[in-house]
Amino acid sequence: MKPINEISSVLTPLDRKNVDTDQIISKEFLKRIERTGFGKYLFYHWRFKADGTPNPEFVLNDTRFQNSEILVAQENFGCGSSREHAPWAILDYGFRVVIAPSYADIFYNNCVKNGILPIRLQEAEVTALLEKGKQARYRLDVDLRQQSVTGEDGASYSFDIDPYWKEMLLNGWDEISLTIQYDSYIQAYEEKTQQAQ
Amino acid sequence: MAKTIIEKIWEQHIVFEEPGKPDLLYIDLHLLHEVTSPQAFEGLRLNGRKVRRPDLCFATMDHNVPTRNRSVIKDPISRKQIKTLQENCDEFGVPLAGINHPDQGIVHVIGPELGLTQPGKTIVCGDSHTSTHGAFGALAFGIGTSEVEHVLSTQTLWQSEPKTMEIRIDGKLGFGVSAKDIILAIISTYGVDMGTGHIIEYTGEAIRNLSMEERMTICNMSIEAGARAGLVSPDETTVDYLRGRRNVPEGEAFEREAERWLALATDEGASYDVSHTIHADDISPFVTWGTNPSMGSGIAEHVPTSADYDKQEDRDALRQALAYMQLEEGAPLSSIAIQHVFIGSCTNARLSDLRAASEIVKGRTVHPAVTAIVVPGSETVKRAAEAEGLDQVFLQAGFEWRETGCSMCLAMNEDAVPAGERCASTSNRNFEGRQGAGSMTHLVSPVMAAAAAIEGHLTDVRNYMKEPVPQA
Numbered sequence: 001m002k003p004i005n006e007i008s009s010v011l012t013p014l015d016r017k018n019v020d021t022d023q024i025i026s027k028e029f030l031k032r033i034e035r036t037g038f039g040k041y042l043f044y045h046w047r048f049k050a051d052g053t054p055n056p057e058f059v060l061n062d063t064r065f066q067n068s069e070i071l072v073a074q075e076n077f078g079c080g081s082s083r084e085h086a087p088w089a090i091l092d093y094g095f096r097v098v099i100a101p102s103y104a105d106i107f108y109n110n111c112v113k114n115g116i117l118p119i120r121l122q123e124a125e126v127t128a129l130l131e132k133g134k135q136a137r138y139r140l141d142v143d144l145r146q147q148s149v150t151g152e153d154g155a156s157y158s159f160d161i162d163p164y165w166k167e168m169l170l171n172g173w174d175e176i177s178l179t180i181q182y183d184s185y186i187q188a189y190e191e192k193t194q195q196a197q
Numbered sequence: 198m199a200k201t202i203i204e205k206i207w208e209q210h211i212v213f214e215e216p217g218k219p220d221l222l223y224i225d226l227h228l229l230h231e232v233t234s235p236q237a238f239e240g241l242r243l244n245g246r247k248v249r250r251p252d253l254c255f256a257t258m259d260h261n262v263p264t265r266n267r268s269v270i271k272d273p274i275s276r277k278q279i280k281t282l283q284e285n286c287d288e289f290g291v292p293l294a295g296i297n298h299p300d301q302g303i304v305h306v307i308g309p310e311l312g313l314t315q316p317g318k319t320i321v322c323g324d325s326h327t328s329t330h331g332a333f334g335a336l337a338f339g340i341g342t343s344e345v346e347h348v349l350s351t352q353t354l355w356q357s358e359p360k361t362m363e364i365r366i367d368g369k370l371g372f373g374v375s376a377k378d379i380i381l382a383i384i385s386t387y388g389v390d391m392g393t394g395h396i397i398e399y400t401g402e403a404i405r406n407l408s409m410e411e412r413m414t415i416c417n418m419s420i421e422a423g424a425r426a427g428l429v430s431p432d433e434t435t436v437d438y439l440r441g442r443r444n445v446p447e448g449e450a451f452e453r454e455a456e457r458w459l460a461l462a463t464d465e466g467a468s469y470d471v472s473h474t475i476h477a478d479d480i481s482p483f484v485t486w487g488t489n490p491s492m493g494s495g496i497a498e499h500v501p502t503s504a505d506y507d508k509q510e511d512r513d514a515l516r517q518a519l520a521y522m523q524l525e526e527g528a529p530l531s532s533i534a535i536q537h538v539f540i541g542s543c544t545n546a547r548l549s550d551l552r553a554a555s556e557i558v559k560g561r562t563v564h565p566a567v568t569a570i571v572v573p574g575s576e577t578v579k580r581a582a583e584a585e586g587l588d589q590v591f592l593q594a595g596f597e598w599r600e601t602g603c604s605m606c607l608a609m610n611e612d613a614v615p616a617g618e619r620c621a622s623t624s625n626r627n628f629e630g631r632q633g634a635g636s637m638t639h640l641v642s643p644v645m646a647a648a649a650a651i652e653g654h655l656t657d658v659r660n661y662m663k664e665p666v667p668q669a
Contacts, residue, residue: 017514018389020626027609031274031275033277033281050616050635076390079390080420080628081325082325082340084323084342106338109341176346179350180350182351182353186221186352
């Protein structure tokens with residue numbers, strides 16, 4: 001996966017809580033056997049009307065946010081299904097960072113395994129970002145190494161991230177290659193449990 | 198020191214641990230299906246990797262399969278996904294219950310049926326409803342496709358130790374109240390993210406009294422409470438269910454295993470990070486009115502009003518949900534007319550679910566405005582139901598009796614609810630568009646779905662049941 005450290009971009013405010021993976025990528029688009037090409041289906045039923053034309057009410061169709069790499073939403077983002085197609089769609093669309101007060105566990109894992117940085121900020125901080133982002137184009141500088149988010153007006157926030165995931169994201173490592181280095185431990189475990197039976 | 202079953206299973210599966218790192222956990226059983234596995238197998242191929250333990254994998258096809266005519270998959274992309282799983286299983290030596298196999302079915306229904314699901318195992322699948330298998334006292338959770346590839350290649354996962362949560366259901370369930378009502382009541386009380394970062398253990402008298410199939414219904418929807426996994430400590434009910442199944446030992450070896458399983462149960466005095474208690478008396482037959490599983494109430498109640506919420510964001514969520522669901526604030530839930538009934542899914546398509554629904558349906562007729570389908574959870578469930586004549590009960594009442602699969606739970610196959618129409622569904626998610634673009638879902642138990650099919654609107658199933666006379 002692509003390493004990630006510093007991202008500077010206008011934020012896209014998606015002012016909703018409990019955004020589920022069915023909304024992020026609807027089931028009719030899960031039949032592909034590739035990992036790419038899902039971006040055009042991101043938030044499909046919010047983004048497009050039933051006749052297939054863009055819904056002007058939806059934030060992704062607001063021209064102010066074109067080419068944004070940072071998506072901001074309310075709590076429990078990515079709840080529901082384990083479909084990794086959700087982060088694949090987010091990434092393929094062009095987002096590298098998501099900011100929310102909280103995430104569903106599986107979705108969070110799926111993000112970090114695809115080079116998307118899911119940032120947790122306090123609820124009040126996210127609310128402030130959403131308000132600023134809705135009023136005008138609002139640029140953020142995200143720095144993973146420093147674990148900081150800084151707004152164009154100087155507002156600054158820090159975030160926590162598990163050091164293991166931070167290292168993986170900064171380096172864009174392939175987790176399987178890392179785990180294979182622990183093969184002797186896996187073999188030892190298998191021998192031990194075999195004997196116990 | 199007294200330990201929970203969660204801690205015991207976790208400790209038994211640590212392959213490698215080091216401070217500042219997640220633990221490397223061994224995975225005992227890896228279930229696969231056609232939707233979340235193709236990219237994982239492709240990843241193996243691209244990197245020249247093998248499946249480390251094909252003997253610990255088991256695959257089936259469920260999400261895309263047609264429920265009318267098995268031999269025709271009209272959608273070419275669905276067909277390709279099905280074919281790809283077949284080819285991947287052949288190439289990597291993974292056992293598969295394919296589309297025409299007598300064991301085929303929804304992955305979370307067949308794992309337990311085949312005795313693959315056992316207490317104390319770590320079980321994963323690229324599917325969030327893997328939590329179902331926790332009913333056996335297994336640590337079972339859904340994973341993404343990158344993790345599927347990781348498990349295929351290494352039989353392990355890096356996992357940070359979760360927090361533990363007890364949800365205790367005290368007392369006895371009331372008349373007409375089922376396992377589905379328990380889990381819907383839990384989620385509506387505590388919210389869809391109550392379980393984030395936790396594994397839930399369900400305890401208490403009401404849980405102990407449930408059958409294995411009822412426990413599966415509850416554990417299945419742990420993910421709807423935000424928990425990756427939910428489980429029930431094994432007891433004699435668990436052991437009785439597994440005795441004699443394929444893939445479990447026989448004779449004395451089984452009794453030894455059973456002893457080991459029972460010892461996994463949470464120790465007396467063990468503590469949890471969080472504990473909640475609900476009284477079974479407070480639970481009544483439930484329906485959801487909104488667009489996530491926490492938006493529900495007892496059938497005798499009304500759609501909430503803005504005045505019921507203190508926070509602006511909750512009022513916004515209510516407004517958005519009701520706009521999608523085409524419902525008015527304060528409307529009585531039992532007035533909501535439905536056009537579709539779906540009895541199926543990994544939540545509620547086991548034999549006992551079909552039996553319970555058939556009791557309500559027997560001798561009655563589906564409302565003329567309603568299309569009602571029954572989709573058994575597996576070929577095994579279907580055969581058993583037909584042997585008891587349940588198919589005839591449903592057919593005579595005007596239900597359709599289909600082949601097995603995930604079907605209308607997520608409408609990846611042809612079974613979709615049309616836009617603007619409403620379904621009383623025994624599945625697990627009422628998200629926007631879940632059962633088809635523009636469709637509206639009301640989650641209910643199998644008996645509540647059956648009663649709605651007869652009446653043509655959501656209704657209290659207790660009116661269809663005879664209350665048992667209390668024993669003196």
